[in-house]
Amino acid sequence: MKLSKSKPEETAEAIGAAMQKQNANIKGYNVIKGFLNISLNSTFWTAALKEVSNVDNYGFHPKSGDKVLVEFSSPNTNKPLHLGHLRNIFLGDSVSNILSAAGKEVVRTQIINDRGIHICKSMVAYEEFSPEDTPESTGLKGDRLVGDFYVRFDKEYKKQVGELIEKGHTEEKAKEEAPLMQKARETLKKWESGDEKTVALWEKMNGWVYAGFDETYETLKVTFDKLYHESQTYLTGKDIVREGLDKNIFYKKDDGSVWVDLTADGLDEKLLLRGDGTAVYMTQDMGTAVLRSADYPQMNSMVYTVGNEQDYHFQVLFKILEKLGYEWASNCYHLSYGMVELPEGKMKSREGTVVDADDLVKEMKKNAEAQGVDRGSYDDLIPEERKDLASKVALAALKYFILKVGPKKNMTFDPKQSIDLNGDTGPFIQYTFARTASILSRAENTNPTIHDVEPNDYELEIIKIVLRLPEVIKESADKYNPFLLAAYCFDTAKAYNTFYQNTPIFQAENEAVIAFRVLLTAQVNKVLKTGMNLLGIEMPDRF
RNA sequence: GCACCCGUGGUGAAAUGGAUAUCAUGACUGACUUCGGAUCAGUUGUUGGGGGUUCGAGUCCCUCCGGGUGCACCA
Structure with missing residues (x-):
């Protein structure tokens, strides 16, 4: 101007x-x-x-040489995965896919919180109440079995506290002195000192939990490249603290505790090591980060998929890593996401309102199958094929429902609404995809190509959308936001349906136009498959 | 108290500081002698309040209101 x-x-x-x-x-x-x-x-x-x-692999970008490590899921080993984990897992999984499509080399990882008082509680309850139980003997998934012991501990512990208060103890003292809590503390101490029996039990119960988690990950179609365990990384963390102390980046207080002063960066002072020399959360996160950079020397950034209640924690962590001189620290990203609430309000484990991930997926599958049967489209399928198809539809509904909301927002998960398959939903997109697949199979004998065709408005619209895929993938990756890709897939499906409704394909005026429309359909098919796969959603050829 | 996040039709969500704020859902009305009707077309209805910056604000700044989270020698 x-x-x-x-x-x-x-x-x-x-x-x-x-x-x-x-x-x-x-x-x-x-x-x-x-x-x-x-x-x-x-x-x-x-x-x-x-x-x-x-173009082969249309939408995918050439390798950039960047290597990024994406952490997600990262559960505690004392209870099964729940709805909150699902948001985490779907986000982390799809962001991993998207970053990889955008040309980065991605390492998918999680940090498993396998040590601490929580697992000791389950161990104590196990030994006290049913030391003979196994997943085999009870028929329960391992993570569920261990989770049940955790709940049992809490229940019995409360009972003991109540009894002590009745006997005239203060609440504080009762909580401290309840025999179960004392046992849990004792167990933790024994574990830390390497007591053989305690460690063996710990390994046994964690093993059950891992088997349970693996099963859940498999049904969710999610994989990892590398696992880290806090029981290993917290030791590295202590080394790092010592190192920082030597370099005068950290300082020691009179009681022996170690701190970092971040007031100059607009943050607070933060404890890094307790006075008795034991590790805190920050210690092990530092250890984990450094361990990873040692395992993957080429790594130049990390993505942490963790809830937004830890926004401050990660600000501090990244700042500390920066101060310690790690170049990749400035590229680290906290993929922060809001809570998942239920229509009745927040999930509270104490009130038993937590939605179990396995139960939810099972319920969704059951529902998808019932709807497929209702529609009559499963008539020629054997039970196994029905289950497989229903499972793809159910997971699409679930994943899309969660991913179509930007990560930062809190969201309400309404089980009733999530199985509604109209409108902006995963199944709608699958349906459209199946429609393209069905047309393509009918068109087997036409040679999809372009002669001299003047596209109509519907067709033009589709071409424009198809051309956008690479840019959408890039933007999704840059913003760590699968929502953009989800919206793109929906736009594509909608545009195709509009076209389909208004433009005959096989009844078109001549062979050239038919060939063109088949080609157009093939591109939509390709783009939808790529986009949805990056969201972790499988596309069935029939619906 | 301090810090951060969020507030958009009845409901759920979009919108590098740019055009008449976009979708879905709900409600209502239509479209199958046609390639899969879980489809398509149409009607309805929106930026929490008040200031400011700007040629231009849902977006940036201030303030108030409402919701959430964090501020442990917990993880």
Whole structure:
């Protein structure tokens, strides 16, 4: 504007005229309120579409050489996964996929919180109440069995506290002196000193939990490349603290505790090691980070998928790592997400309102199958195929429902609404995909190509959307936001359905038009599959 | 108390500081002698309040209101 020294309208007019002169692809232009709109020739669009149809791995970006480690899931080993974990897992899994499609080398990882008082509680309850139980003998999934002991501990512990209070103890003292709690503390101490029997039990029970988790991850179709365990990383953390102390980045208080002063960075002072030399949460997170950079020397950034209640924690962690001189620290990203609530309110484990991940998935599958049967589209399938298809639909519903909301927002998970398969849902997109697959299989004998076809408005719309995929993947990756890709898939499905409803394919006026529309359908098929797969959602050829 | 996040049709969500705020859902009305109707078309209805910056604010700043989270020698 400053350059041209004229009104926006006139400048736009001039630019438009000049561009049309120079570029044969430009059909025309107009100026509205100072905005220059350019129309391109249809040959430009069809040529672009043809190019796309010839590209392998369309949408994927070339390898950039960047290596990023993505942490997600990261459960405690004292209870089964729940709805909150699902949001974490779906986010982490899809962000991993998307980053990889955007050209980065991705390592999927989790840190397993396998030590501490929580697992000791389950161990104590196990030994006290049913030391013979195993997943085999009870028929329970390992994580569920251990989780039940944790609940049992809490119940019995409360009983003991109540009894002590009745005997005249203060609440504080009763909580401290309840025999179960004392036993849990004792167990923790024994574990830390390496007591053989305690460690053996700990290993046995954690083993049950891992087997249970593996089963859940398998049904969710989620995998990891590398696992870290806190029982190992907290020791490295202590070394790092010592190192920082030597370099005067940290300081020691009179009682022997170690701190870092971040007030100059607008943060607080933070404890890194207790007075008795034991580790805190921050200690082990430092250890884990450093251990990872040692395991993957090429790594130049990390993504932590952790709930937004830990926003401050990660601000501090990244700042500390920066102070310690790790170059990758400035590229670290906390993929922070909001809580998942239920229509009745927050999930509270104490009130038993937690939605168990396995139960939820099972329920969704049951429902998807019932709906498929209702529709009559499962009639020619054997039970096994029905289950498989229903499972894909159910997971699509669940994953899409959660991923279509930007991560930062708190969301309400309404089980009833999530199995509603109309509108902006995963199954809707699967349905559209199956529609393209069905057309393509019918078109086996046509050679999908472009002769000399003038696309109609519906077709033009689809071409434009198909062309956007690489850019959407890039933006999703840059913003660590699968939502953008989810919205893109939905837009694509919607555009295709509109086209489909208004434009006959096999009844088109001549062979050239049929071939073109089949080609168009093939591109939609490709784009939907790529996009949804990056969200961790499988696309069935029939629905 | 201090810090951070969120507030958009009845409901759930979009929108690098840019055009007439976009979708879905709900409600209502239509469309199958046609390739899969879980589809499509149409009607309805929206930026928490008040200031400010800007040619231009849902977006940035201040303030108030409402919701959430964090501020442990817990993880």
